[in-house]
Amino acid sequence: MGVIRFLGQHKGAVALVMLLLALKAVCDLALPVFTSQIVDVGIAQSGVEDVQALEGYRAAGVDLFPMQVSYLVRIGVVMLVVAACAMVLDVAVSFVASRTGAAIGRDLRSRLFSRIVAFSDAEINRFSAASLITRGTNDVVLIQNVCTMMLRMVLYAPILAIGGVVMVMVTNPQLGWIVVVAVALVFAVIAVLFRFTLPRFKIMQKLIDRVNLVAREMLTGLAVVRAFNRDAYEEERFDGASRRLMRTQLFTNRAMAFMMPTMMLVMNLTSVAIVWFGSGAVAAGSLQTGDLIAFITYAMVIIMGCLMMGMISIMLPRADVAAQRVLEVLNCESSVRDPEGGCGDSPDAPSRADSLGDPSGTPTCSGKSSLGGTAHRAVPFAAESAREGVPEGSRKGETAPAASKPPYGLDAVAEGARIEFRHVSFRYEDDTADVLHDVSFTAEPGQVVAIVGSTGSGKSTVVKLIERFYDVCGGAVLVDGVDVRAWRQADLRAQLGYVPQKAFLFAGTVASNIAYGDEAATDDDIRAALAAAEALAFVEERDEGLAAPIAQGGSNVSGGQRQRLAMARALVRRARAYLFDDSFSALDYTTDARVRAALAAYAAGSTQIIVAQRISTVLAADRIVVLDEGRVAGVGTHDELLVTCPAYREIALSQLTEDELGLGALPATASDPCGKGGAR
Numbered sequence: 295m296g297v298i299r300f301l302g303q304h305k306g307a308v309a310l311v312m313l314l315l316a317l318k319a320v321c322d323l324a325l326p327v328f329t330s331q332i333v334d335v336g337i338a339q340s341g342v343e344d345v346q347a348l349e350g351y352r353a354a355g356v357d358l359f360p361m362q363v364s365y366l367v368r369i370g371v372v373m374l375v376v377a378a379c380a381m382v383l384d385v386a387v388s389f390v391a392s393r394t395g396a397a398i399g400r401d402l403r404s405r406l407f408s409r410i411v412a413f414s415d416a417e418i419n420r421f422s423a424a425s426l427i428t429r430g431t432n433d434v435v436l437i438q439n440v441c442t443m444m445l446r447m448v449l450y451a452p453i454l455a456i457g458g459v460v461m462v463m464v465t466n467p468q469l470g471w472i473v474v475v476a477v478a479l480v481f482a483v484i485a486v487l488f489r490f491t492l493p494r495f496k497i498m499q500k501l502i503d504r505v506n507l508v509a510r511e512m513l514t515g516l517a518v519v520r521a522f523n524r525d526a527y528e529e530e531r532f533d534g535a536s537r538r539l540m541r542t543q544l545f546t547n548r549a550m551a552f553m554m555p556t557m558m559l560v561m562n563l564t565s566v567a568i569v570w571f572g573s574g575a576v577a578a579g580s581l582q583t584g585d586l587i588a589f590i591t592y593a594m595v596i597i598m599g600c601l602m603m604g605m606i607s608i609m610l611p612r613a614d615v616a617a618q619r620v621l622e623v624l625n626c627e628s629s630v631r632d633p634e635g636g637c638g639d640s641p642d643a644p645s646r647a648d649s650l651g652d653p654s655g656t657p658t659c660s661g662k663s664s665l666g667g668t669a670h671r672a673v674p675f676a677a678e679s680a681r682e683g684v685p686e687g688s689r690k691g692e693t694a695p696a697a698s699k700p701p702y703g704l705d706a707v708a709e710g711a712r713i714e715f716r717h718v719s720f721r722y723e724d725d726t727a728d729v730l731h732d733v734s735f736t737a738e739p740g741q742v743v744a745i746v747g748s749t750g751s752g753k754s755t756v757v758k759l760i761e762r763f764y765d766v767c768g769g770a771v772l773v774d775g776v777d778v779r780a781w782r783q784a785d786l787r788a789q790l791g792y793v794p795q796k797a798f799l800f801a802g803t804v805a806s807n808i809a810y811g812d813e814a815a816t817d818d819d820i821r822a823a824l825a826a827a828e829a830l831a832f833v834e835e836r837d838e839g840l841a842a843p844i845a846q847g848g849s850n851v852s853g854g855q856r857q858r859l860a861m862a863r864a865l866v867r868r869a870r871a872y873l874f875d876d877s878f879s880a881l882d883y884t885t886d887a888r889v890r891a892a893l894a895a896y897a898a899g900s901t902q903i904i905v906a907q908r909i910s911t912v913l914a915a916d917r918i919v920v921l922d923e924g925r926v927a928g929v930g931t932h933d934e935l936l937v938t939c940p941a942y943r944e945i946a947l948s949q950l951t952e953d954e955l956g957l958g959a960l961p962a963t964a965s966d967p968c969g970k971g972g973a974r
């Protein structure tokens with residue numbers, strides 16, 4: 295069972311708890327012996343243990359009261375000491391059990407978190423974020439509580455029950471059958487409860503998932519809910535999920551509530567039966583009153599032990615469902631994995647820190663230094679054009695003079711990465727068709743390559759494959775001639791500056807969000823990146839400047855500002871290749887043009903892959919890749935594609951006039967060489 299597996303990792307604590315519980319059981323089982331002695335010796339024999347001596351005292355007319363008091367006090371003190379020991383042991387058991395339970399919870403949470411962080415998008419989509427949250431919180435708490443309970447009860451119940459049976463056999467074996475009947479009754483009640491509640495316990499976790507999912511969706515899409523006046527509908531949806539959970543919980547709670555009175559009834563009936571049948575034995579002189587009382591106590595102890603085991607046997611399957619759900623995540627290998635002994639996996643793997651040296655590594659797996667050995671900080675002003683208009687004071691580490699514009703830190707120009715798609719095909723998990731078919735193109739170092747195409751044509755997917763959020767299904771994506779699957783993910787991504795389509799910011803400040811791209815970034819680096827993303831002006835307008843607060847998800851800045859901040863976060867890395875996934879869409883035309891001009895200087899030398907919807911964004915790109923339903927419809931410059939690619943012409947003409955595109959001069963045949971009639 296999953297839960298027991300978790301306990302198995304804390305063998306020392308389990309052994310300690312077992313020892314403490316065994317000692318506690320000895321104390322608990324000893325107390326009825328003293329009770330019996332108080333009745334049989336302390337009261338019936340006036341505190342004189344030897345019957346013959348007692349008769350002698352009585353015959354001699356000795357006052358037995360002081361002896362009786364002394365006996366009762368002595369036994370009373372022993373009982374107090376034993377009870378105190380039991381209490382101390384109980385506290386110690388609770389302490390160790392709670393600590394162990396909490397440690398199991400902490401370990402599980404941290405293992406889950408590291409596992410989830412390593413997941414590719416495919417695994418996150420498969421489990422769903424809501425379910426992963428429930429597994430990491432609710433399920434873990436359940437496992438933690440059951441582990442604590444198991445340590446306290448499960449181990450104790452058998453010790454208690456076995457000890458009780460031994461004492462019953464020692465005290466009076468003739469009445470043992472009453473205990474057997476009572477235990478059978480207890481297990482019958484538990485079996486009935488088990489039968490009805492177990493299926494409900496199993497679906498409870500799924501219902502909690504559902505409540506989380508609905509709540510999460512509603513909170514994320516609150517603006518849409520309000521805009522479409524769907525508050526009532528959403529409330530109903532949430533209420534529905536919540537009610538289903540409530541009904542299941544009510545059922546199981548009622549069933550459990552039924553258990554306690556039933557058990558009390560069984561216990562009371564057992565006491566009555568013992569007194570009924572035991573009184574005959576007392577009258578016949580074969581059983582003493584004290585032994586009868588002790589017998590009743592032991593019978594209760596046995597029943598309690600069985601009851602505890604029963605309760606745990608109901609709790610365990612539920613916790614086991616939670617354990618299976620947690621183990622499912624822990625045992626799930628990410629579909630995107632680091633290579634074993636592959637590039638970047640050796641002790642001399644390139645790191646960001648040592649990536650300042652040799653820029654001439656060979657583009658093979660063994661030549662991994664070509665990626666790691668980037669000269670992106672060591673090759674100053676690699677592109678001549680990048681120097682133009684850059685004031686001295688804007689160099690890295692120096693504060694740009696207030697008047698000098700633009701303050702781009704152009705001291706560190708990256709050597710671009712070569713990115714190649716070689717006959718790539720890809721399909722998302724569970725999809726029936728490929729979303730990319732035989733895609734091939736190359737982005738040479740330092741080139742700006744744009745990817746255009748209609749909605750859903752696979753542009754974002756291309757970028758995700760470079761970042762290796764997914765692995766290709768066919769063909770290969772190569773960075774500097776090395777298959778991305780041969781790269782350690784961290785090393786690969788250290789070369790890339792990624793701006794996602796949906797710009798996401800973390801709760802914190804502007805500075806903390808930008809420094810997310812490079813922990814070592816100075817304020818000057820951050821300002822330079824912000825300036826290149828045309829975000830410095832609006833940041834400086836705020837009183838707090840770089841310390842301006844950012845709400846969770848970046849909800850307190852506009853869509854365009856969010857996109858520019860996300861861009862600055864990528865730019866601060868001084869990456870060898872930047873991947874802009876539709877990052878210009880929320881910018882107005884003027885800002886779009888300014889950002890691209892700033893980028894040309896800031897990111898000179900770096901390769902840029904720009905996914906864009908607007909033709910004006912990609913006009914100046916060195917190469918444009920046109921995607922059409924996941925296939926490459928054309929590759930070339932803007933001017934070339936206008937002539938050679940009908941799909942591109944169609945997109946271009948849908949946004950700009952023929953005059954703006956300079957198409958008037960083109961011969962009709964040349965404008966549609968494929969004969970597909972794509973041009974207007």
Ligand SMILES: Nc1ncnc2c1ncn2[C@@H]1O[C@H](COP(=O)(O)OP(=O)(O)OP(=O)(O)O)[C@@H](O)[C@H]1O
Nearest residue numbers: 419722725729747748749750751752753754755756
């Ligand atoms: N996580 C996913 N699971 C399954 N299918 C997906 C997933 N993400 C995208 N797709 C599908 O893959 C195809 C390509 O999607 P992609 O996001 O790459 O297109 P795009 O060209 O970037 O679109 P847009 O311009 O609208 O952003 C679409 O048909 C889309 O439905």
